[in-house]
Amino acid sequence: MSYKEDLKKRSDEIEEILADYAPKGDSPALLLEAMRYSLFAGGKRMRPVLLMEAVRLFDGPVMLARPLAAALEMIHTYSLIHDDLPAMDDDVLRRGKATNHVVFGEAMAILAGDGLLNCAMQIMAQNIPYENARYLEGYLRAMTEIIVAAGHEGMIGGQVLDVLSEGKGADKEALDYIHKHKTGALLTAPLRAGALLSGADEEQLAAVSAYAAAVGHSFQLVDDLLDIEGEAEKLGKSIGKDAADGKLTYPGVHGIEATRTKIVQLHQQAVKNLKMFGDKGDFLKRTADFLAERDH
Amino acid sequence: MSYKEDLKKRSDEIEEILADYAPKGDSPALLLEAMRYSLFAGGKRMRPVLLMEAVRLFDGPVMLARPLAAALEMIHTYSLIHDDLPAMDDDVLRRGKATNHVVFGEAMAILAGDGLLNCAMQIMAQNIPYENARYLEGYLRAMTEIIVAAGHEGMIGGQVLDVLSEGKGADKEALDYIHKHKTGALLTAPLRAGALLSGADEEQLAAVSAYAAAVGHSFQLVDDLLDIEGEAEKLGKSIGKDAADGKLTYPGVHGIEATRTKIVQLHQQAVKNLKMFGDKGDFLKRTADFLAERDH
Numbered sequence: 001m002s003y004k005e006d007l008k009k010r011s012d013e014i015e016e017i018l019a020d021y022a023p024k025g026d027s028p029a030l031l032l033e034a035m036r037y038s039l040f041a042g043g044k045r046m047r048p049v050l051l052m053e054a055v056r057l058f059d060g061p062v063m064l065a066r067p068l069a070a071a072l073e074m075i076h077t078y079s080l081i082h083d084d085l086p087a088m089d090d091d092v093l094r095r096g097k098a099t100n101h102v103v104f105g106e107a108m109a110i111l112a113g114d115g116l117l118n119c120a121m122q123i124m125a126q127n128i129p130y131e132n133a134r135y136l137e138g139y140l141r142a143m144t145e146i147i148v149a150a151g152h153e154g155m156i157g158g159q160v161l162d163v164l165s166e167g168k169g170a171d172k173e174a175l176d177y178i179h180k181h182k183t184g185a186l187l188t189a190p191l192r193a194g195a196l197l198s199g200a201d202e203e204q205l206a207a208v209s210a211y212a213a214a215v216g217h218s219f220q221l222v223d224d225l226l227d228i229e230g231e232a233e234k235l236g237k238s239i240g241k242d243a244a245d246g247k248l249t250y251p252g253v254h255g256i257e258a259t260r261t262k263i264v265q266l267h268q269q270a271v272k273n274l275k276m277f278g279d280k281g282d283f284l285k286r287t288a289d290f291l292a293e294r295d296h
Numbered sequence: 297m298s299y300k301e302d303l304k305k306r307s308d309e310i311e312e313i314l315a316d317y318a319p320k321g322d323s324p325a326l327l328l329e330a331m332r333y334s335l336f337a338g339g340k341r342m343r344p345v346l347l348m349e350a351v352r353l354f355d356g357p358v359m360l361a362r363p364l365a366a367a368l369e370m371i372h373t374y375s376l377i378h379d380d381l382p383a384m385d386d387d388v389l390r391r392g393k394a395t396n397h398v399v400f401g402e403a404m405a406i407l408a409g410d411g412l413l414n415c416a417m418q419i420m421a422q423n424i425p426y427e428n429a430r431y432l433e434g435y436l437r438a439m440t441e442i443i444v445a446a447g448h449e450g451m452i453g454g455q456v457l458d459v460l461s462e463g464k465g466a467d468k469e470a471l472d473y474i475h476k477h478k479t480g481a482l483l484t485a486p487l488r489a490g491a492l493l494s495g496a497d498e499e500q501l502a503a504v505s506a507y508a509a510a511v512g513h514s515f516q517l518v519d520d521l522l523d524i525e526g527e528a529e530k531l532g533k534s535i536g537k538d539a540a541d542g543k544l545t546y547p548g549v550h551g552i553e554a555t556r557t558k559i560v561q562l563h564q565q566a567v568k569n570l571k572m573f574g575d576k577g578d579f580l581k582r583t584a585d586f587l588a589e590r591d592h
Contacts, residue, residue: 027453028460035448082410087402106383107459110406111452114378117410118447121417125440130433137426140436144421151414152331156407157323163403164324 003286007044013052014045014069021070021123023115034104034112035119038077041095046219046291047072047190053283054194054208061135065197067127068142071120072190075150078116079159079186081109088163089245096236121147135197142193149189158182167246170253178248179220180213187216207273211284214270219291221263224249225256226295234296267292299582303340309348310341310365317366317419319411330400330408331415334373337391342587343368343486349579350490350504357431361493363423364438367416368486371446374412375455375482377405384459385541392532417443431493438489445485454478463542466549474544475516476509483512503569507580510566515587517559520545521552522591530592563588 001009023035048069055065084091084099085106092102101109124143129136148154158181165174191208200208226235227242228251242249251259270288274281297305319331344365351361380387380395381402388398397405420439425432444450454477461470487504496504522531523538524547538545547555566584570577 023448025449027448028456030460031448031453031456078410082406085403085406087406107381108456110378110381110383111456111459114374114409114413115448115452117413118443118452122440122443122447125436125443128436128440130436140421140424140426144418144424147414147418147421151418152319152323152327152411153321156411156414157327160324160327160404160407163407164326 003290006283006286007049007290010049010052011045014048014073015040017048017066017070018073021067023119030104030108031111031115034100034108035115037103038081038094038100038112039074039116041077041097043076043095045073046287047076047186050187050212050284050287051190051194053287054191055198057208057277057280057284058195058198058200058204060138060194060198060200061132064127064129064132064135064139065194067123068139068146068193068197069190071124071143072146072186072193074116074120074123075146075155076186078113078120079150079155081113081116083159085109089241091238091241093237117150120150135199138197138199142197145193145196146189149185154181154185154189155183158185162248165248168248171248172253175248175250175253179217179250183220183223184213184216187219188212204276207276211270211273211288214266214273215288215291218263218266218270218288221250221259221266222291222294224251225259225263228256230295236296263292299586302579302582303345303586306345306348307341310344310369311336313344313362313366314369317363319415323411326400326404327407327411330396330404331411333399334377334390334396334408335370335412337373337393339391341369343372343482346483346508346580346583347486347490349583350487351494353504353573353576353580354491354494354496354500356434356490356494356496357428360423360425360428360431360435361490363419364435364442364489364493365486367420367439368442368482368489370412370416370419371442371451372482374409374416375446375451377409377412379455381405385537387534387537389533413446416446431495434493434495438493441489441492442485445481450477450481450485451479454481458544461544464544467544468549471544471546471549475513475546479516479519480509480512483515484508500572503572507566507569507584510562510569511584511587514559514562514566514584517546517555517562518587518590520547521555521559524552526591532592559588 022039023032051069051072052065055062080094081100083089084094085101091099100112129139158178161174162178162182191212195205195208227239230239267288271285274285319328347365347368348361351358376390377396379385380390381397387395396408425435454474457470458474458478487508491501491504523535526535563584567581570581
């Protein structure tokens with residue numbers, strides 16, 4: 001099975017999980033529609049895929065990981081909806097579709113984003129395995145890991161500095177903070193949460209954390225390059241926006257060649273940290289390869 | 297001690313709790329400033345005060361209630377920041393101070409709101425009493441109660457219908473949904489969460505729920521009346537905005553006299569449900585009196 005086929009199978013699993021946990025109930029129909037519009041707009045589902053893989057890597061409880069996986073994708077989706085707002089990046093296209101506020105209006109997009117963040121927390125809380133003495137604490141620690149990664153010390157902190165840095169020119173320290181927090185935190189959390197849920201030991205947790213940090217950083221660098229050199233059609237979003245917006249990017253600060261070199265280094269770091277897992281780390285190895293070489 | 301003195305003492309306790317749990321860390325300073333600006337903008341702290349009172353009513357674990365109390369106020373605060381945004385109610389004044397987006401700009405106000413919602417969840421998760429066998433499950437059930445009340449089936453659902461109903465004319469069913477969800481859910485949650493944390497029985501839980509539903513509804517009706525008849529200076533916010541915005545309000549749908557009658561009925565319902573608590577329900581009784589008669 002090629003990597004892309006494997007990834008497709010895994011993202012299909014995530015689609016099923018999302019269908020199970022997607023917001024329902026007697027809420028106003030338009031709110032549910034707006035939340036579901038962005039949640040089911042496609043995407044690689046990389047964060048929940050990584051979580052499920054970490055749980056498998058450590059022979060953990062796959063069923064208990066499902067609500068955590070859904071929560072991760074909801075948090076990622078809400079962050080995209082809010083990032084795309086006119087007051088932020090003002091994007092009209094995302095994953096090849098009109099952005100949430102273009103379809104539903106600004107007020108509804110803000111509320112749909114709030115709703116998805118809250119729903120992520122709700123799903124995790126409503127599926128706490130009270131009766132499962134073996135995994136209860138691991139589940140709660142995984143939940144906490146995800147929440148902290150999404151917050152002001154994680155993703156939101158990164159997004160704020162990203163907004164504040166627009167048009168301010170090169171600042172290596174700010175760039176590093178943005179990458180570590182804005183995208184890094186929510187790519188590291190799935191692997192750490194999967195390990196915590198499964199009861200991995202400190203050494204194993206450190207290894208997947210280091211792998212995730214390298215892959216997450218590389219992911220952002222490739223994103224930055226694609227915004228310069230990619231094809232809008234393949235990406236499903238506008239290109240050249242970073243430069244037009246005066247965004248702080250790695251190629252902008254360090255140049256394109258240094259970015260390519262850094263991606264190779266990060267790939268090596270990622271792979272090195274998988275050694276202790278032997279063949280069981282194969283999917284994560286191929287994920288690092290794929291993310292370093294992707295063109296969308 | 298007069299009720300106002302008693303409430304002041306209790307809201308001072310909440311200020312201390314908020315100071316303990318307010319967002320800190322190595323996040324961008326402006327994000328922390330924006331989050332804290334609204335969190336410490338004053339207000340009666342009614343939701344956390346009600347939570348702490350419910351815990352005392354049922355002789356529950358006061359220390360464990362502190363993070364839940366802080367979370368409630370953070371959720372309430374984030375909802376005000378987002379409601380005030382130009383795309384929503386477009387308010388410039390809140391509790392007598394410039395609203396968040398007026399001071400920090402729209403992008404930062406959206407992110408500060410997201411940050412406070414996320415921080416509420418984070419505080420609850422980071423303070424899970426893993427080692428406390430007696431109260432662990434109650435704590436988690438209280439946390440879940442708060443999260444659900446804040447979400448698409450609770451407060452956010454109400455806010456959405458409120459936005460959608462603007463300028464649409466009288467609709468009793470929509471009005472009822474809005475009041476029950478937009479303000480009702482997050483005023484009922486503190487009492488239910490306090491009861492759940494403390495291990496109250498079904499009958500007790502039903503009684504505080506019924507009390508809270510009546511008080512929450514009455515609170516909204518008084519708000520609607522104050523927007524028509526109140527003094528902007530006392531309220532610390534603009535008046536006459538509801539009518540100008542074409543908002544669905546109880547006086548707008550049922551008339552001012554019917555609103556006054558309803559407030560009296562709701563007050564009776566609230567008080568009736570406190571009977572089983574005897575003298576211990578005194579503060580809640582006086583709270584119902586106060587909320588029905590308040591002029592700000």
